[in-house]
Structures are given as C-alpha cells and as structure tokens.
Amino acid sequence: MILKNTPIRQKLMAVILLISGAVLLLTCAAFIAYEYFTFRKHMISQLSTLGEIIADNSTAALAFDSQDDANQILAALDAEPHVVAAGLYDEEGNLFAHYPDRLALNSLPSASAKKEFFFENGYLHGFLPVMQSNKQLGSLYLRSNMDAVYARFMLYGQIAVLVVAVCILLAYFLSRILQKGISDPILSLAETAQAVSSKQDYSLRAPKFGEDEIGFLADDFNQMLERIQSQNQEIVSFNQKLEQKVEERTMQLAEANKELESFSYSVSHDLRAPLRAVNGYAKILEEDFGTVLDDEGRRLLTVVQDNAKRMGLLIDDLLSFSRLGRKDIMKSYVDMNGLVKSVKDDIEKTTPHRAKVIIHPLNPLVADRSLINQVMVNLLSNAIKYSAGVESPVVEVKSYKEDGEVVYEVKDNGAGFNNLYVDKLFGVFQRLHSNEEFEGTGVGLALVKRIITKHGGRVWANGEINKGATFYFSLPDNKST
Amino acid sequence: MVQPRAVPSKEYQIKAVFLYNFTQFVEWPANSFNEAESPLIIGVFGKNPFGTYLSETVHGEKISGHPLVVKYYSKVEDAEGCHILFVNQPKTTDLKKVLSQLKSRSVLTVSDASTFIQDGGMIQFLTKSNKIRLLINSEMAKASGLTISSKLLRLSE
Numbered sequence: 001m002i003l004k005n006t007p008i009r010q011k012l013m014a015v016i017l018l019i020s021g022a023v024l025l026l027t028c029a030a031f032i033a034y035e036y037f038t039f040r041k042h043m044i045s046q047l048s049t050l051g052e053i054i055a056d057n058s059t060a061a062l063a064f065d066s067q068d069d070a071n072q073i074l075a076a077l078d079a080e081p082h083v084v085a086a087g088l089y090d091e092e093g094n095l096f097a098h099y100p101d102r103l104a105l106n107s108l109p110s111a112s113a114k115k116e117f118f119f120e121n122g123y124l125h126g127f128l129p130v131m132q133s134n135k136q137l138g139s140l141y142l143r144s145n146m147d148a149v150y151a152r153f154m155l156y157g158q159i160a161v162l163v164v165a166v167c168i169l170l171a172y173f174l175s176r177i178l179q180k181g182i183s184d185p186i187l188s189l190a191e192t193a194q195a196v197s198s199k200q201d202y203s204l205r206a207p208k209f210g211e212d213e214i215g216f217l218a219d220d221f222n223q224m225l226e227r228i229q230s231q232n233q234e235i236v237s238f239n240q241k242l243e244q245k246v247e248e249r250t251m252q253l254a255e256a257n258k259e260l261e262s263f264s265y266s267v268s269h270d271l272r273a274p275l276r277a278v279n280g281y282a283k284i285l286e287e288d289f290g291t292v293l294d295d296e297g298r299r300l301l302t303v304v305q306d307n308a309k310r311m312g313l314l315i316d317d318l319l320s321f322s323r324l325g326r327k328d329i330m331k332s333y334v335d336m337n338g339l340v341k342s343v344k345d346d347i348e349k350t351t352p353h354r355a356k357v358i359i360h361p362l363n364p365l366v367a368d369r370s371l372i373n374q375v376m377v378n379l380l381s382n383a384i385k386y387s388a389g390v391e392s393p394v395v396e397v398k399s400y401k402e403d404g405e406v407v408y409e410v411k412d413n414g415a416g417f418n419n420l421y422v423d424k425l426f427g428v429f430q431r432l433h434s435n436e437e438f439e440g441t442g443v444g445l446a447l448v449k450r451i452i453t454k455h456g457g458r459v460w461a462n463g464e465i466n467k468g469a470t471f472y473f474s475l476p477d478n479k480s481t
Numbered sequence: 482m483v484q485p486r487a488v489p490s491k492e493y494q495i496k497a498v499f500l501y502n503f504t505q506f507v508e509w510p511a512n513s514f515n516e517a518e519s520p521l522i523i524g525v526f527g528k529n530p531f532g533t534y535l536s537e538t539v540h541g542e543k544i545s546g547h548p549l550v551v552k553y554y555s556k557v558e559d560a561e562g563c564h565i566l567f568v569n570q571p572k573t574t575d576l577k578k579v580l581s582q583l584k585s586r587s588v589l590t591v592s593d594a595s596t597f598i599q600d601g602g603m604i605q606f607l608t609k610s611n612k613i614r615l616l617i618n619s620e621m622a623k624a625s626g627l628t629i630s631s632k633l634l635r636l637s638e
Contacts, residue, residue, distance in 0.1 A: 060632035063502040064615060065495065069636055133505045133544060 009183045016175035017168060024167050028160040035156060039149055043124055044117045047144050050080060051128040055140045058088055059132035062096060070097035077142075084123070085143040087111075088130070096138060111139045122146055185209040189218055202229040261322045268318040275315065279308045317443035320374075321428065324450050329368040336362035336408070339369070340397055343376045347384060355384045355393035355412075362399045363406045365475060371451045378444040379410040379471050385438055386469065387414030405457070405474040413468040417461075425461055448473065489532045495613050496593075496606060497535040500567055503589060503604070504544045506633035509564055510626040513587040520550040524563030524588075526579060527570055529553050557582045568592040568602070576600055587626045603627075607638060614638050 006014070054073060061070035070088050077083045077099050086099040089111035098108060112127040113136065119125075123143050130138040185208075192206040202225050206218040282305050290298065340359050347353075357380070365372060380395065387393035390413060399408045417425070417432045424430040426449040429442040449459045452473045463469035489497070500523055509521075521544055525531065539549035554560040557579045566588050568579055576594060580601045583590060590603045597605040598618050603625075605616040617637035622629050 057632060060506060060630065060636055063505065064499055064633070064636050065612065066614075066636050135505065 012179040013175050020171040024164045032156050047126045051126055051142050055128045055130040058130050059137050062137040067097055074099035082144045082148050084145050087141040090138045185214040264322040268315045271315050314441045317441045321443050321447050331366050334365040334367055334369050343380055347381055353384050355387050355395050357395045360398035367455050375448050375451050378448050383410050383412035387412040404477050406477050407474040409472045411470040416465050416467050416469045417463040418465055489534050493530045497531045497538050501538050506630035507589055508628040510587050521547040522550050522552050522563040524552045524554050524560050524566040526554045526568045561586055565589045
C-alpha cells in the first residue's frame with residue numbers, strides 16, 4: 001500500500017476522499033453518459049421536427065417548381081445556427097434548392113427517399129420525405145453540427161467539476177471532523193504507549209473514548225500497564241528488601257570478622273608472654289643446670305625449647321595474618337624483578353638450599369610493597385622447602401599478562417600435592433603435609449590469599465604428587481587504568 | 482378548329498402537372514361531391530392545349546378518395562359540375578360569361594389569360610424568366626367556398 005508509512009489521520013482522510021471522489025466521478029460519468037445518449041436522441045427529434053416543418057412548407061414550392069420559394073423556406077434555417085447545410089430534392093432526386101447559398105453543392109449527399117437520421121463525421125445527418133396529401137414530392141436533407149452537444153457537455157463538464165470540487169471539499173471538511181472519532185483514540189493510545197516506553201513511566205493510562213474495539217484496546221493496554229506497574233513495584237520492594245538484608249548481613253559479618261580478628265590478635269599477643277616465660281626459664285635451666293641434668297633430661301629440655309620456638313613462630317604468623325585485616329594497603333610502584341631477587345637473597349642467607357632458582361623477567365606492579373614482598377617470601381620459601389627432597393630441585397618465577405590481568409607464577413619440581421585438595425591449600429592451618437615431613441605453620445598460603453584478595457586479585461594452584469606444584473596469583477593490570 | 486397535338490409543348494406539360502398539383506393544395510366543400518367516391522373533375526374549357534398529357538398525368542390518381550377525371554367542355558353550362566376549370570384562350574366576352582356562370586359554384590378557375598384575375602378568375606398562369614408563375618385571387622376562391630392552402634398562396638406573385 002502506498003500509504004503504508006503515512007500517519008493514520010491522512011490515511012483515513014485519503015480513504016474517505018478517494019471513495020467519495022470515485023463515487024462522485026462514477027455518478028458524474030454515468031449521468032453524462034446518460035445525458036449524451038438522451039441528448040443525441042433529443043437532437044434527432046429536434047432536427048426531425050424542424051425537418052418536418054421545412055418539408056411541409058416546401059411542398060408547394062416543389063409542386064409548383066418555385067425555387068425562389070424553396071430557397072426562402074430553407075433560408076429560414078438561419079434561425080437555427082446548428083443546421084449547417086440543407087438540401088431540397090425533387091421527386092427524381094435532383095437537387096432543387098439548398099442552404100446556405102455559399103454551400104458547395106458537391107458537399108450534399110444524393111437524395112434518399114426514406115426518413116433517416118445518422119451521426120457521421122461529427123455531424124447529425126437527416127433525410128425526410130416531402131409529402132403532400134400522401135404523395136411524395138421530393139425529399140429534404142438537413143445537416144446539423146454537434147455544437148449543441150459540445151456546448152451542453154461543456155456545461156455539464158463545468159457543473160460536474162464544480163460539483164466534484166465542492167463535494168470533495170465538503171468530504172474533506174466532514175472527514176476532518178468525523179475521522180477524529182477513529183483516529184483520535186488510536187493516536188492518543190499511540191501517544192500513551194510512546195510516553196510509557198520513552199519515560200518508562202508505567203503509571204500513565206490511555207484515555208478511553210468509547211466502547212468500541214479501540215476502547216477495548218485501551219482497556220487491555222491499561223490493564224497491561226497496571227500489571228507491569230504492580231510487578232515493577234513488587235520487584236523494586238523485593239530488591240530493596242534484598243539490599244537491606246545484604247547490608248545487614250554484611251555489617252554483621254564485618255562485625256564478626258572484626259571481633260574475630262581482635263580476638264585472635266589479643267589471643268596471639270597474650271600467648272606470647274607465657275611463651276616468653278617458658279622460653280626464658282628453659283634457657284636458664286639449660287645454662288644453670290645443664291651440667292646437673294643427665295642426657296635424657298637435656299634431650300627433654302631441647303624438646304621443650306623446640307616446641308616453644310615453634311609456638312613462637314605460630315604466634316608470629318597468626319599475628320601477622322590477623323594484623324593484615326586491620327591494616328590498610330599502601331599502593332606504590334613495585335619493581336618485581338628487584339623484589340624477587342632480594343627475597344631470593346634473603347632466603348639464601350637464612351636457609352641454605354640446593355635449589356636452582358630461575359627468575360624470568362617480571363612485570364612490575366602497583367601494590368603494597370611490603371605485602372607483595374611477604375607473598376613472594378611465602379611462595380618462594382614454600383617452593384624451595386617442598387622441592388628440597390628431589391635430586392635437582394628447580395624453582396621458576398615468571399609473569400605474563402592475560403585477559404587484563406598480570407599473572408605471576410612460582411613453579412617447583414618438588415613434592416607437589418594432590419589436586420583433589422587444592423581448595424584446602426589456601427585455608428588457615430590447612431596442611432597437606434605433616435610437620436615431620438615439611439615444617440610449617442599452615443598460615444603462609446592463607447596469608448598469600450588474604451593479601452592478594454585485598455589487592456583485588458586471585459590466587460590458585462596446580463599440582464601433582466611428586467611432580468611439583470605451581471602457585472599463581474594475578475592482579476588487575478593497573479597499567480591500563 | 483385546329484386539332485390538338487398529341488404531345489403538348491413543355492409549357493403545357495408543366496401546366497398540366499400544376500393543374501393536377503392544385504388538387505393537393507385546394508380543398509373543396511363537401512357538397513361539391515355527390516358521394517365520397519365521386520370523381521374530382523378537372524375540366525378544360527375551350528381548345529385543349531394538353532393533348533392527352535393531362536389525362537395521362539391524372540390517370541389513376543386519387544385525392545381524398547376522389548378519383549381524378551379530365552373532362553373537356555365547349556359550353557359553359559356543361560362545366561358547372563367540374564372542380565377545376567382551365568379556361569383556354571377565351572375571348573373577353575366569353576371569359577366574363579364563364580366566370581359569372583361559375584360564380585356560385587365551387588370551381589377553381591385557372592387560365593393563361595392576362596386579365597384573368599381582374600376579370601374575377603382565381604388562378605392565373607404567368608410566364609416569368611422562363612418559369613411559370615402563379616397569380617392567385619384567394620378572395621374569389623374563398624367566396625366560392627374553396628380553401629386554398631397557404632403554401633400555395635405563398636407562391637402567388
């Protein structure tokens with residue numbers, strides 16, 4: 001349809017105008033056609049009447065061979081401007097008189113004794129017998145132009161154009177008024193729908209104009225809006241409740257965490273004092289009464305001292321772990337190459353080992369320097385510790401960028417672990433190996449996870465028993481931000 | 482008396498036709514016919530200039546049911562029963578006598594005589610630029626109870 005994209009008002013208007021225009025044109029055409037045929041008949045009857053009169057008047061002229069009289073009679077046709085030619089024939093068909101004087105005689109047809117009328121070459125031709133007392137004295141020929149028809153049709157045409165124009169105008173104004181009954185409800189419905197979708201305002205309602213299909217449509221539309229509105233409200237209130245709950249829980253959680261931290265801090269702190277006493281008195285015992293004690297006594301004293309030392313380490317780790325929760329991180333640019341190198345050197349100073357440590361070029365970081373240092377200490381010393389048992393231990397450190405993160409990995413070829421328990425690795429006091437096998441407090445990896453998580457990063461690991469382990473941590477690539 | 486020629490001159494052929502044509506443009510009173518089928522008599526008084534042409538022309542013709550008959554008269558008295566009387570070359574005295582004789586009868590009198598109308602005749606043939614024209618005294622005809630068609634009267638000079 002041509003009107004596919006035009007507004008509905010114009011569509012309606014066009015439909016109305018097209019229909020009324022078509023009906024009017026058809027009516028006018030039918031009327032003009034009817035008039036055309038009746039007027040032709042009328043013309044024939046008029047010319048016939050005129051002819052009868054002329055023929056009747058011409059009888060004496062023909063009977064008494066008076067051409068003058070005949071010409072006079074024919075000259076009366078002057079009064080009838082549509083009659084352009086006439087001829088009077090005698091009994092034998094010879095031309096007796098003609099009209100008008102200047103007429104070219106060869107333009108007249110030969111006589112016909114019958115009465116007949118026909119349209120030809122844009123003229124109406126007529127033949128009539130000239131009769132007197134039932135005796136035919138000759139015949140009359142008349143030729144009329146169609147000017148009357150044309151003039152009449154010109155008039156009809158003008159009237160038709162005027163009528164059509166007036167009617168179309170009337171139809172236009174009427175349709176302007178009447179189409180509102182259809183288009184206004186639709187348009188207001190459309191406007192409401194538009195407003196709803198653009199403002200996302202589901203409290204709007206479409207006005208209803210009547211109990212027709214459009215009215216029902218408006219009702220349905222409003223019902224839909226109502227449903228959406230109430231559902232929206234439900235969702236919103238549900239969301240609000242949910243948020244509130246989450247906030248509450250988060251607060252509770254934070255509080256619990258804080259309590260836990262301060263508890264563990266004070267516990268570890270308070271544990272130190274008695275431990276120091278144990279240690280101090282053990283040392284006094286060793287120094288002052290070492291000679292008094294027999295071998296078994298000295299061995300037991302060493303066990304006490306070792307365990308006290310181990311407990312001290314445990315407390316230290318616990319303290320640093322819990323301290324981390326209370327401390328804010330101070331971010332700065334960290335050259336990882338230098339950091340890892342110094343960590344390696346520090347470890348080698350305190351713990352002699354056989355491992356070959358390969359440090360690949362590392363990406364720099366923006367992070368808390370001391371915390372990252374702690375992470376690298378833990379990971380690197382773990383790697384060295386757990387690879388100590390193999391023939392030629394190798395520890396590798398490298399980093400790379402992946403999916404907007406900087407990933408660091410520390411890999412060893414040592415004891416490894418069963419991947420099934422990988423989840424337990426990073427838990428506090430969670431150990432996959434016994435203390436006899438490898439020394440440790442079970443806090444190191446938990447600390448690593450805590451530090452990296454605080455930086456917004458992730459930790460994970462990969463391992464296989466006796467084939468080594470790889471520990472990864474990743475931080476958001478800050479260079480891009 | 483000279484014997485009439487069998488074929489008359491062109492002039493008289495036309496006049497013969499005219500005489501016949503008069504029957505179509507003139508109405509006679511009903512009492513001039515004895516019966517509905519009584520003949521309409523065209524009379525020729527005096528010398529017959531038409532030969533047999535006139536009787537041939539009207540032969541078999543009928544006007545309003547009246548068959549046309551041509552009669553030739555030499556006495557005025559005989560001509561009283563005719564309807565059209567052509568008076569050929571009368572002497573003035575004869576003419577007056579004929580006309581006065583027929584005055585009370587419904588007879589259409591026709592003649593070539595140049596004073597025919599003045600003398601009380603009804604239709605006089607004239608020859609004008611080689612054409613035969615008519616002079617008609619409609620008063621006279623009316624007085625005799627004849628009705629001459631206006632169409633015919635139009636042709637009167």
